[in-house]
Amino acid sequence: MEAVYVTGMGIVSALGSDVESWWQALCRGESGQGQVTRFSTDGIERDQACEVKGVPWEPWLTRSEQRQVGRAAGYALAATRQALEQAGHPNAQTPAPERRAVVVGTSMGEGDRLGAVHRAWFHGNAAGVAPGAVVPFGSVTLPALVARSAGCEGPIHTVPGACAAGNYALGLGAELIRTGHADLVIAGASEVIERLQYAGFARLGAIAPQRCQPFDAQRKGLMIGEGAAFFVLESAASVVRRGGQPLAQLGVLGLTCDAFHITRPHPEGAGSRAALLRALSATGLAPDAVDYFCAHGTGTEANDAVEAQVLRAVFGTHVPLVSSLKGAIGHAMGAASAIEAVACVQALRTGVVPGTVNLEETDPALEIDVLKRTAHSTRLRVVLNNSLAFGGYNAVLPLINAEDVVLQPDAPASGRYSASAGIAVPEGAREDDAPEGVSGGLRP
Amino acid sequence: MTAQRILGFGVVGWAGMRPSQWLSDSQRQYAPLFSVEIAPDGGEPALAARESVWPGLVPDGAGAITPTPPPLGDVRAFAGALFEHIEPHLLWGFRAEPFLGSKGLRTFDRLTRLTLVAVQGALQESGLGELAARYPDRFGVAWGSAFGALESIEELHRVAEMEEPRFINPNRFPNTVANAAAGQVAIWYGLSGPNITAVDGRCSGASALTHAARKLSAGEADCMLVGVSETLSLGMCQALDAQAARAKALSLSGFPERYGEGSVFLALSQDEGPEAGARVCGAEVPALGFHLATALRFESPGHSRRMVYPERALERAIAAALAEAAIAPHDVDVVLLGGSLTEGAVFAAELRAVRAVLGRGARVCVPGAVWGECFAVSAGFNWLVALSLFAGGSWQAPPLSEASVPREGGAETGGAGRGSVERDAPDVILIVSMDIQGLAAATLLRSPGAT
Numbered sequence: 073m074e075a076v077y078v079t080g081m082g083i084v085s086a087l088g089s090d091v092e093s094w095w096q097a098l099c100r101g102e103s104g105q106g107q108v109t110r111f112s113t114d115g116i117e118r119d120q121a122c123e124v125k126g127v128p129w130e131p132w133l134t135r136s137e138q139r140q141v142g143r144a145a146g147y148a149l150a151a152t153r154q155a156l157e158q159a160g161h162p163n164a165q166t167p168a169p170e171r172r173a174v175v176v177g178t179s180m181g182e183g184d185r186l187g188a189v190h191r192a193w194f195h196g197n198a199a200g201v202a203p204g205a206v207v208p209f210g211s212v213t214l215p216a217l218v219a220r221s222a223g224c225e226g227p228i229h230t231v232p233g234a235c236a237a238g239n240y241a242l243g244l245g246a247e248l249i250r251t252g253h254a255d256l257v258i259a260g261a262s263e264v265i266e267r268l269q270y271a272g273f274a275r276l277g278a279i280a281p282q283r284c285q286p287f288d289a290q291r292k293g294l295m296i297g298e299g300a301a302f303f304v305l306e307s308a309a310s311v312v313r314r315g316g317q318p319l320a321q322l323g324v325l326g327l328t329c330d331a332f333h334i335t336r337p338h339p340e341g342a343g344s345r346a347a348l349l350r351a352l353s354a355t356g357l358a359p360d361a362v363d364y365f366c367a368h369g370t371g372t373e374a375n376d377a378v379e380a381q382v383l384r385a386v387f388g389t390h391v392p393l394v395s396s397l398k399g400a401i402g403h404a405m406g407a408a409s410a411i412e413a414v415a416c417v418q419a420l421r422t423g424v425v426p427g428t429v430n431l432e433e434t435d436p437a438l439e440i441d442v443l444k445r446t447a448h449s450t451r452l453r454v455v456l457n458n459s460l461a462f463g464g465y466n467a468v469l470p471l472i473n474a475e476d477v478v479l480q481p482d483a484p485a486s487g488r489y490s491a492s493a494g495i496a497v498p499e500g501a502r503e504d505d506a507p508e509g510v511s512g513g514l515r516p
Numbered sequence: 517m518t519a520q521r522i523l524g525f526g527v528v529g530w531a532g533m534r535p536s537q538w539l540s541d542s543q544r545q546y547a548p549l550f551s552v553e554i555a556p557d558g559g560e561p562a563l564a565a566r567e568s569v570w571p572g573l574v575p576d577g578a579g580a581i582t583p584t585p586p587p588l589g590d591v592r593a594f595a596g597a598l599f600e601h602i603e604p605h606l607l608w609g610f611r612a613e614p615f616l617g618s619k620g621l622r623t624f625d626r627l628t629r630l631t632l633v634a635v636q637g638a639l640q641e642s643g644l645g646e647l648a649a650r651y652p653d654r655f656g657v658a659w660g661s662a663f664g665a666l667e668s669i670e671e672l673h674r675v676a677e678m679e680e681p682r683f684i685n686p687n688r689f690p691n692t693v694a695n696a697a698a699g700q701v702a703i704w705y706g707l708s709g710p711n712i713t714a715v716d717g718r719c720s721g722a723s724a725l726t727h728a729a730r731k732l733s734a735g736e737a738d739c740m741l742v743g744v745s746e747t748l749s750l751g752m753c754q755a756l757d758a759q760a761a762r763a764k765a766l767s768l769s770g771f772p773e774r775y776g777e778g779s780v781f782l783a784l785s786q787d788e789g790p791e792a793g794a795r796v797c798g799a800e801v802p803a804l805g806f807h808l809a810t811a812l813r814f815e816s817p818g819h820s821r822r823m824v825y826p827e828r829a830l831e832r833a834i835a836a837a838l839a840e841a842a843i844a845p846h847d848v849d850v851v852l853l854g855g856s857l858t859e860g861a862v863f864a865a866e867l868r869a870v871r872a873v874l875g876r877g878a879r880v881c882v883p884g885a886v887w888g889e890c891f892a893v894s895a896g897f898n899w900l901v902a903l904s905l906f907a908g909g910s911w912q913a914p915p916l917s918e919a920s921v922p923r924e925g926g927a928e929t930g931g932a933g934r935g936s937v938e939r940d941a942p943d944v945i946l947i948v949s950m951d952i953q954g955l956a957a958a959t960l961l962r963s964p965g966a967t
Contacts, residue, residue, distance in 0.1 A: 115680040170813070170832065179693060180669075190673040193751050201754045203762040212717040212953035219954070220816045225829070227812040228955055229723055230715045232664065232694035240712070247730055268672055271681035272689035327736070329711035331652065331702040334690045343708055346653065350736070462690055463699025465711060 076246040077311050077318035077474070080304035082154025083414050084147040084262075085401050086297055089128030090154060095418045098426045101445040103400050105283060105295055110184075111267040118279045121265055122297035122402025142182035145217050147300035147407075148262040152218050155258070159304040160316060165223070167255035167310050172224035175245040176215040177237025177261030179406030181230075184266045214262060218302070222258045234461035235368075235403065237261045238301065238410025239469045243325020245305050255310040260302030261410035269405070270296055276335065278372055284403070286369035286396035286428050287376050287442040289435040294370040297402020301410035320417045321477050323454075323470025326351025330464030336374055337460055341382040344458075347466035348386055351456065355470045362392045362470075363452040364425050366412050367442075368460050369396020370403055371430075375460060380438035393450070395443040399429030409459035413469065416455040420473045423451050519787040519841075520729055521794040521803035522961075523644065523739070526637015527900060528610065528630045529778030529887065601760035604753045604775045605888060616704075623687040624700065625668045631659065631697040631745045632704050634779035638741055639705065642783040644796060648705060648739070651797040656709030656737040657698050658728035660720025660744045662891035662951075664694035664713075667749040697745060709737040716812075718854060719949045720744055721895035722957030725784075725810045732786040738796045743781030744896040772856050774888030780896030782807075805906050808843070810959040811836035817954060825865035827872075830948055830956035834873045837946070837958040845874045848960075849942030850905060852898040854949035856884035866948055869956075874946075895949050895959070902945040906963040 081091060086104025088094030097104075104122040113119040129150035130138060137149065180186075192200035215228040227248065233240035238261035245259030273279050273296060280293035311318055328350065330343035337344065352359060367379050383391050397412055404411055419425050425448045434442050453476055457469045612621055612629035615636055621629065635657075639645045648655045668691035675684050690696050695713035702711050710731045714723035721744040728740035748756075753775070760773055785796050787806060794803040813836065815829035838845060851870050855862040863882065870878050883901045884894050943963045950956040 115682050117682070174814070183669075186669060187673055189755070190670055190751055191677055193754055194674060194677050201751070201758050203755075203758045212719075212951050212955055215716075216814070216816075216953040216955070219814045223816075225814050225816070225832070227726070228716070228814045229727075229812075232713050232715050234693050234695050234699075244712075244727065247734075251730055251733070267681070268669065268676055268684075268692065271676055271684050272672065272686070272692065275682070275684045275686040275689060277686075327710040327712070327731075328653070329657070329699065329702040329708050331706050331708040334696060334699055334703065346708070354734075461695070462693045463695045463711065463713075464702060465695065465699065 074250045074252070075308050075477070076249045076322045077306050077308065078303050078320045078322060078417055079306050079311060079316045079318055080155035080157070080159025081301065081319065081414050081417060082151035082158070083299065083301045083411060084124055084128055084150050085299035085404070085411055086122035086124055087401050089124070089150065091414060091418070095415070098397065098400055098415060099424055099447040101400070101427055101429050101447070103429050104297070104402065108265070108270070110265055116271050116274050118274045118281065120282070120295060121270065122295055123265055124298055141217060142185045143264040144178065144182045144262045145214055147264070148176065148214055148218055148260065148302060149221055151260060151262070151300040151302040152221055152258055155302045155304045156222060161314060166314055169223050169225035171226055171255040172222065173226040173245070173248050173254035173257045174215045174219045174222070174224050174228040175241045175248070175257060175259045176218060176230050177241035177406050177410060178214060178230065178232055179234050179237060179263055180266060180269060181214055182264070183269060184264055187266055187268060218258055224258060226254050232406065233465050233467065234463055235405050235408055236459035236461035236465045236467040237406035238408060238413060239325060239457060239459045239467035241410065242303060242305070242322065242413055243327070243467060243469055246322045246325070249305060249307045255307050257305040258302060259305055260300060261407040262300035263298050263405045263407040265296055265298040280371060283430050284371040284399045285430040285432070286367070286371045286398050287380070287434055287438060288371070288431050289433045291371045291373065291376060291435070293372050294398060295402040297404040297408070299401070299404045299407050299411055301407060301414045303413070318474040318477070320420050320474050321472040323355030323357065323472060324351060326354065326468040328466045330466065332464055334464070335462055337378040338464070339378070341378040341385070343464060344378060344460055344466045345382045345385055347468045348382060348456065348458070351468040351470050357454060357470060359387050360390055361454045362387070362456050363450070364393045364419055364455045366416050366455060366457045367394055367396045368458050369398050369428065371396070371398055376435070377438065378460070379458065380440045383440050391440050393425050393443060393448060394440060395426060395428045397426060399431065400426070409457055409467065409469070413457050413471065416457045416471045420452050420455055420471060424449050425452070520732055520784045520807040521787050522805045522807055522903065523783040523785055523794060523796070523801055523803050524638050524642025525780065525782045525900060525903065526634040526639070526641060527778065527780045527896070528607070528634050529776065529780070529893070529897065599753055599757040601764060602753065602757050602773050602775060604748055605777070606748060607777045623691070625665070625688070625691045627661070627665060627667065627745055627747045628691065628697045628700045630747065630777070630779040631701060631743065634743055634745070634781040635701050635705060635741055638743070638781040638783045643801060644739060644783055647797050647799060648707060651738065652706045652708045654709055654738040654797050655707040656728070656731055656740045657701050657707055657711045658714065658724040658731070658740050658742045659698040659701065659712070660714040660716065660724035660892050661694070661697070661746055662715070662717045662720055663746065663748070663752065664715055665692050665696055666752055667747050668692045670749040670751045701741065707741070716955060717951030717953060718891055718894060719812055719951050719955045719957040720892035721899070722810045722812055722949055722959050725807065725959060726812065728784055729807070729810065732784065738785060740784045741781055742784050743779060744892040745779035746891045746893040747777050748775060772889035774856065776888045776890040776893070778890060778893045778897065780893060780899060782899060804903055806962045808960045808962050809837045809841035810957065811840065812955060812957045815954045815956065825861055825952065826950050826954045826956045827865040827869045829954065830866065830869035830950050830958065831872050833956045833958040834869065834946065834948065837960045838873070841960045841962070843944055843960060843962070848874055848944050848946045849879065851878050851880045851946045851948065852901055853880060853882045854884065854894050854898065854947070855882060856889045856894070862950065866950060870948065895947060898947045902947060902961045905942050905945060
């Protein structure tokens with residue numbers, strides 16, 4: 073199994089639109105929440121959200137692109153170009169275009185453009201619909217734009233995995249590399265705040281009246297957010313060949329479906345727990361190897377209760393550090409877990425775990441400790457990025473500290489880790505099975 | 517290389533569209549002699565499994581096009597009045613209740629209902645229902661659609677815009693999320709394995725197949741229900757009508773005029789080898805055929821603003837699928853194109869790409885001429901055509917003389933006669949799709965009896 077590395081990442085979010093300033097704001101415990109400005113909230117009982125301010129994608133797009141693309145594509149292109157720049161090869165031809173792939177997650181894509189087409193039709197009748205209006209209905213636009221900007225001619229996929237779409241994109245992107253279908257994958261997710269989506273969540277009673285307080289005894293719901301995060305994923309061979317610098321290693325995505333309810337999580341978290349265990353076992357990790365759990369933590373009664381239950385069931389009395397970023401950046405729906413994956417990589421790189429903004433008193437019924445607003449410093453080896461979604465989707469992605477891996481481009485990649493460093497090898501495998509310096513093995 | 521076996525299928529769709537009504541003589545020779553008889557009782561579109569579909573798919577020679585009269589109140593009359601330049605064959609008359617019962621359907625949209633019924637067909641025909649109930653975590657879903665939940669989004673947009681957001685029905689709001697139909701499949705049938713939604717335009721079916729194959733290959737599931745569904749909203753039809761009007765005014769080609777809807781599902785398992793047969797959760801189950809390889813490739817238009825028919829991407833996808841399946845180009849017996857023949861430019865691009873890889877002797881068929889442009893479901897219907905051909909169905913190999921290939925403009929250049937009806941079942945079938953955004957896909961299927 074080929075090891076997969078993150079070598080670049082980019083972000084557009086309510087807290088900032090470059091990784092460094094976004095990360096600093098996150099660690100300071102700031103919040104991107106404010107009054108909704110993108111549309112009228114008349115007739116909707118809520119008016120707060122975590123919007124991306126201004127047009128931060130402008131520097132990353134050509135004038136022609138700025139005129140033509142929608143917000144979701146604008147966010148996606150800006151984040152992709154940041155990621156390519158960090159990876160150090162924005163225009164290089166290695167790997168070959170045929171060996172470059174794209175996987176994009178989203179929930180509703182260019183939802184605001186679709187809304188505009190519908191409004192034109194409702195108010196202008198047939199004459200209100202322009203011939204070119206078919207394009208926003210399509211679904212290939214986002215990955216096609218990303219693929220063009222990154223010179224990708226291999227497979228391109230859109231995976232609308234609702235609020236788990238970011239983890240889906242990263243995990244399935246890594247799968248393309250592991251199965252030998254690509255050497256480099258641009259993976260990420262993009263989402264925009266749109267009136268219908270906002271009103272729908274409000275009608276579900278899911279949006280908090282004032283602020284999002286994950287895991288708090290007084291929690292009253294989520295706060296809608298938006299943004300994008302994109303990553304450059306590479307095989308070990310690709311990283312070594314072009315002298316790249318891995319930021320983190322990706323584990324194997326754990327995927328399950330609750331098969332219980334379209335919006336509510338399984339009350340005992342059966343699917344979520346199975347996804348977590350699948351991610352750990354497929355990556356070759358024991359639960360006690362996990363140092364930080366980046367929770368989905370939406371601030372709704374049901375979500376936080378289920379996540380706490382799953383944490384207790386899997387980790388027992390040794391629950392790792394837990395925090396939720398939703399109080400700071402809102403719930404960016406399809407892009408949420410991709411944005412949170414940026415925080416996971418940054419936590420691994422810097423040894424700083426961002427706290428949970430707006431958490432004042434952890435709900436005692438949850439029976440877990442959750443980091444409050446203040447960030448926590450510690451060295452991290454393994455981080456889990458957790459996500460749950462409409463449709464009963466559960467997706468858990470492990471990320472591993474890049475300092476703990478030794479790159480061997482030609483090794484029979486395994487993704488296995490040394491027990492001597494405190495991380496268990498998979499069941500049935502012996503520690504000394506792994507050749508010295510095997511790809512993905514821990515640094516001695 | 518690993519391969520997958522097809523264990524069964526289910527389908528919902530319209531039948532009885534006559535290609536002779538709108539195809540030119542030279543185009544018609546690429547249209548197959550068969551059509552899908554989905555409404556055996558002559559009434560509403562119905563669930564069709566092996567018994568009812570295959571006789572329709574594999575009729576005996578000429579006269580096989582079997583038009584199905586639309587039920588009373590069919591939207592075609594309504595849609596015909598609404599849209600001047602296109603003919604959408606919508607499945608508004610479809611009722612899921614006879615298949616699913618009447619409980620629990622109230623909040624589902626048409627997309628979900630079609631999808632649930634097609635999955636029921638796949639589970640029933642493959643005989644896997646009992647195993648799915650016993651081992652729910654070993655059954656997953658990979659589902660694709662070009663436009664997903666468009667109709668539900670339009671419905672709630674209308675409420676928010678023409679009434680007030682506070683009147684949005686919270687129970688119908690989840691339908692607006694693109695993965696809702698796949699999630700409802702998992703809930704309805706209790707399938708808790710991996711669940712993946714692919715929204716990759718007309719290549720969504722191929723995309724779903726690749727996701728499913730990888731999950732099977734990685735051992736994450738014993739059976740993946742792989743399918744495609746498509747429903748069109750009125751707003752979408754309005755946009756297509758405006759597009760067709762402009763195309764006619766400017767004499768542009770590449771815009772279909774007939775559109776269809778439907779859902780097709782396959783039950784797929786990992787191939788255990790010819791000796792071992794197909795196994796699901798430890799039980800041996802009968803298989804219909806091998807799914808061998810699917811490849812997707814992308815082609816950038818560069819700085820061009822024109823629509824891209826990704827011919828080069830399709831060439832590369834076909835070559836990649838052949839390489840993965842270790843099949844030589846000359847071993848491909850039939851190629852099923854993804855277009856509907858009314859899109860001259862798409863047809864020409866697909867044909868050129870196929871010939872570039874397989875040679876000029878490639879035998880090509882365009883089943884989409886029967887059912888029109890169905891976006892993601894076009895490929896799904898082609899999966900069924902392939903299965904029917906493996907089962908010994910008759911098919912037509914038109915004489916592909918140079919003169920018989922329509923120009924890009926869709927205008928015919930010559931009138932070669934019909935080819936003879938072939939009656940030997942093929943061993944290897946190639947199914948291709950391309951999306952105007954630059955994505956192309958190739959799927960190879962091989963008959964279980966082929967060596």
